[in-house]
Amino acid sequence: MVMELLVTTSLFLPWPFSGISCIIQGCIHHRGQSGFHIKLNMKSLITADFSAAAVLITFGALLGKVSRLQLLIIAFIEILMFAVNEFILLEELKVADAGGSMVIHCFGAYFGLALSFVLKRPEDTDNNAKEGSVYHSDIFAMIGTIFLWMYWPSFNSVLVSPAVDQQRAVINTYLSLVACCVTTFAVSAFINTDRKLDMVHVQNATLAGGVAVGTLANMIIEPWGAILIGFLAAILSVAGYKYITPFLDEKLHIHDTCGVNNLHGMPAILAGIAGAVAAKLADADDYKDRFVINNIM
Amino acid sequence: MVMELLVTTSLFLPWPFSGISCIIQGCIHHRGQSGFHIKLNMKSLITADFSAAAVLITFGALLGKVSRLQLLIIAFIEILMFAVNEFILLEELKVADAGGSMVIHCFGAYFGLALSFVLKRPEDTDNNAKEGSVYHSDIFAMIGTIFLWMYWPSFNSVLVSPAVDQQRAVINTYLSLVACCVTTFAVSAFINTDRKLDMVHVQNATLAGGVAVGTLANMIIEPWGAILIGFLAAILSVAGYKYITPFLDEKLHIHDTCGVNNLHGMPAILAGIAGAVAAKLADADDYKDRFVINNIM
Amino acid sequence: MVMELLVTTSLFLPWPFSGISCIIQGCIHHRGQSGFHIKLNMKSLITADFSAAAVLITFGALLGKVSRLQLLIIAFIEILMFAVNEFILLEELKVADAGGSMVIHCFGAYFGLALSFVLKRPEDTDNNAKEGSVYHSDIFAMIGTIFLWMYWPSFNSVLVSPAVDQQRAVINTYLSLVACCVTTFAVSAFINTDRKLDMVHVQNATLAGGVAVGTLANMIIEPWGAILIGFLAAILSVAGYKYITPFLDEKLHIHDTCGVNNLHGMPAILAGIAGAVAAKLADADDYKDRFVINNIM
Numbered sequence: 001m002v003m004e005l006l007v008t009t010s011l012f013l014p015w016p017f018s019g020i021s022c023i024i025q026g027c028i029h030h031r032g033q034s035g036f037h038i039k040l041n042m043k044s045l046i047t048a049d050f051s052a053a054a055v056l057i058t059f060g061a062l063l064g065k066v067s068r069l070q071l072l073i074i075a076f077i078e079i080l081m082f083a084v085n086e087f088i089l090l091e092e093l094k095v096a097d098a099g100g101s102m103v104i105h106c107f108g109a110y111f112g113l114a115l116s117f118v119l120k121r122p123e124d125t126d127n128n129a130k131e132g133s134v135y136h137s138d139i140f141a142m143i144g145t146i147f148l149w150m151y152w153p154s155f156n157s158v159l160v161s162p163a164v165d166q167q168r169a170v171i172n173t174y175l176s177l178v179a180c181c182v183t184t185f186a187v188s189a190f191i192n193t194d195r196k197l198d199m200v201h202v203q204n205a206t207l208a209g210g211v212a213v214g215t216l217a218n219m220i221i222e223p224w225g226a227i228l229i230g231f232l233a234a235i236l237s238v239a240g241y242k243y244i245t246p247f248l249d250e251k252l253h254i255h256d257t258c259g260v261n262n263l264h265g266m267p268a269i270l271a272g273i274a275g276a277v278a279a280k281l282a283d284a285d286d287y288k289d290r291f292v293i294n295n296i297m
Numbered sequence: 298m299v300m301e302l303l304v305t306t307s308l309f310l311p312w313p314f315s316g317i318s319c320i321i322q323g324c325i326h327h328r329g330q331s332g333f334h335i336k337l338n339m340k341s342l343i344t345a346d347f348s349a350a351a352v353l354i355t356f357g358a359l360l361g362k363v364s365r366l367q368l369l370i371i372a373f374i375e376i377l378m379f380a381v382n383e384f385i386l387l388e389e390l391k392v393a394d395a396g397g398s399m400v401i402h403c404f405g406a407y408f409g410l411a412l413s414f415v416l417k418r419p420e421d422t423d424n425n426a427k428e429g430s431v432y433h434s435d436i437f438a439m440i441g442t443i444f445l446w447m448y449w450p451s452f453n454s455v456l457v458s459p460a461v462d463q464q465r466a467v468i469n470t471y472l473s474l475v476a477c478c479v480t481t482f483a484v485s486a487f488i489n490t491d492r493k494l495d496m497v498h499v500q501n502a503t504l505a506g507g508v509a510v511g512t513l514a515n516m517i518i519e520p521w522g523a524i525l526i527g528f529l530a531a532i533l534s535v536a537g538y539k540y541i542t543p544f545l546d547e548k549l550h551i552h553d554t555c556g557v558n559n560l561h562g563m564p565a566i567l568a569g570i571a572g573a574v575a576a577k578l579a580d581a582d583d584y585k586d587r588f589v590i591n592n593i594m
Numbered sequence: 595m596v597m598e599l600l601v602t603t604s605l606f607l608p609w610p611f612s613g614i615s616c617i618i619q620g621c622i623h624h625r626g627q628s629g630f631h632i633k634l635n636m637k638s639l640i641t642a643d644f645s646a647a648a649v650l651i652t653f654g655a656l657l658g659k660v661s662r663l664q665l666l667i668i669a670f671i672e673i674l675m676f677a678v679n680e681f682i683l684l685e686e687l688k689v690a691d692a693g694g695s696m697v698i699h700c701f702g703a704y705f706g707l708a709l710s711f712v713l714k715r716p717e718d719t720d721n722n723a724k725e726g727s728v729y730h731s732d733i734f735a736m737i738g739t740i741f742l743w744m745y746w747p748s749f750n751s752v753l754v755s756p757a758v759d760q761q762r763a764v765i766n767t768y769l770s771l772v773a774c775c776v777t778t779f780a781v782s783a784f785i786n787t788d789r790k791l792d793m794v795h796v797q798n799a800t801l802a803g804g805v806a807v808g809t810l811a812n813m814i815i816e817p818w819g820a821i822l823i824g825f826l827a828a829i830l831s832v833a834g835y836k837y838i839t840p841f842l843d844e845k846l847h848i849h850d851t852c853g854v855n856n857l858h859g860m861p862a863i864l865a866g867i868a869g870a871v872a873a874k875l876a877d878a879d880d881y882k883d884r885f886v887i888n889n890i891m
Contacts (some may be wrong), residue, residue: 018772018820019769019772019773040765040817041761042761042763042764045764045765045768136433136730139437140733143440143737167338167339170339170342171337171342172340174342175316178315178316179316223337227316433730436734452807464636467636467639468634468635468639471639472613475612475613476613521636524613546836
């Protein structure tokens, strides 16, 4: 039971480091200029928050394996790496990533899984009794799920240019989440031999649609596109919890405490692929004079 | 205790159907036109959410009596009926219903109670031991109550025209909720023989003022009008939990699991009556050139 | 355990009285004018909410010592005193207090502590077994802490003039909270002999930075200023829980149930001092034509 409080206090750890993120981003933006002033505005605070979100995702793969001091060191290094990765993707490669699926979710998940591979101890397995949930944890987790579900459209649209693009990002995210939620319930009941719902699926896979539509949330993908992405994300995520997490644990010795590969990793890869397809199919006429898709930076 | 998780996951069920609501409303709005394009914007998503809210209210009368599969079928049919009812009230009869008290709360509650009458099994009574709450459920329910209380002014004003009308809707809803909250505490202590507060009243009746002022939230009803409505709603709601729910259960064989008649049904009827009175008394001079009261559609 | 529900329902008590606050403020604003109309708008509702916040802080010092009826009487009197104090500070002395640290937090905390001194019974001591927390209370309290942390920047900026000033208030509050959060974790681990974190510190002292920067949130204090204030607030608050609360309890017979002196009282005094320093150092050129700093009224 002490696990719960450990998790709750650990969630506080990355936020302070978002302050460091502001400094690093300030340095990156001022490269080659004389003088040195870091501008702080809403955008830089939101980007800093996003970098903290990547650290939280990483923690999801590591909780229980590492001490709080180790988490602090990991957070410090990851914020640096996050800024470098974001700079390469968004500034150099000019990648479109409205909701940060690649920059935040994919990076955070696989950063955590790589660390988990290195730091795994013999007792870190899915069979560990402490890994199961207790009844009240499930209720608390549902509160978290509901809030994430509600705020995901805001998350995916906050750094998109206002009005038309932002409304499109909200609607696409909402449709993807709705499709993901239905599919998760159906697949979870279908995949379990007793036809019951698995609370882990309900708490996690219902959110995968938000990750999977993140990269292309502000693109013109039509409602059926958003719904298709949410549908695929749910199947991927539920199948991940059922088959891939145990496989990674047993065969590859990668232990994933909260299943971040299923909620963040694989749906983010789906987002990257879907984003590339949508960008290839995009017609400049549809976007008219607003063809520049906004990055999160 | 499994009830809690059943309730929590059931709350997710209606949202997917809100997608269906978008399609139905698209069909209604395009009747008689050539071509077929459904426009999705913030308003259609909010209306879809509102239809999901009606389904949630219906579930409140049915939880524990029906299987999840039955809930799915009910949700599907209710979304269709919701759209028909909303079309008749708002489009044909041109009824003013800013916060949807009639369209959402009244419809949802009595749809549920009618189903409850039909589906009632012998063991569904107020005397069922599973119907009582446990200590931690009460705390969780208080979190829900506080969030509903906080967001009710937004709920009643979201589809009202911005600035003046919206501010009026927020203030009227807030005043009604405040009056309702005070009155609930007083009446609950007064009505119990041991002068203690009943947690069911605190969790539910404190919100009845938001329902009861919904229809006329954006009308000029003066602060005393909003406070009077909240005051009456609290008395109605507490008396409902104390006397009317047992009466319905024993005499009419209508079992109301969460007491939706007390929080949604009767306060919504009050809202309809108060709305009719306020519309009758409305003076075009007060509203000046903005006499058109906005519907939620 | 009944304490939890008592606390939860007590949190509802002050809100109704915020309605009284609207009336009192209406009277104050119309002094010396003929006619009598109280204008209700968003600002008057927010100010009324703020007065309810002061009452909630006061309750933090009194919970467990007084009956609900006594709480009602206290809330009624405090709302009146709040309006008088606010009028003197903001209207007569023209004090700048953007986030209301002096008007809300300082007033609420010491109003409560004075009452606690008068109302203390022999059994009200820190050694009372009921004063400890149970595991689930700690989890619930963390939900409260996280929501307060998230919304504190909004709290400190809501009544500041929009755009530039408001953005500055948000950023200063955020930086102060971040610095406060880091420092709390460090100091809490350092101050405990077993180097463990104390949940009371994590739940409370992490928020002290928001109080301590409240008065000067919209002033030009540079990021280092905001961070310094958060740093000092955390040390003050953790040291308060560790040393000052037991001292007040044993030596001065002032019992502080929730430690409001540590989260609200002393950080608010720090805010007042920091605000005076910042106002003294303020350069009219920096603020250009916007030298008028906005009060919360």
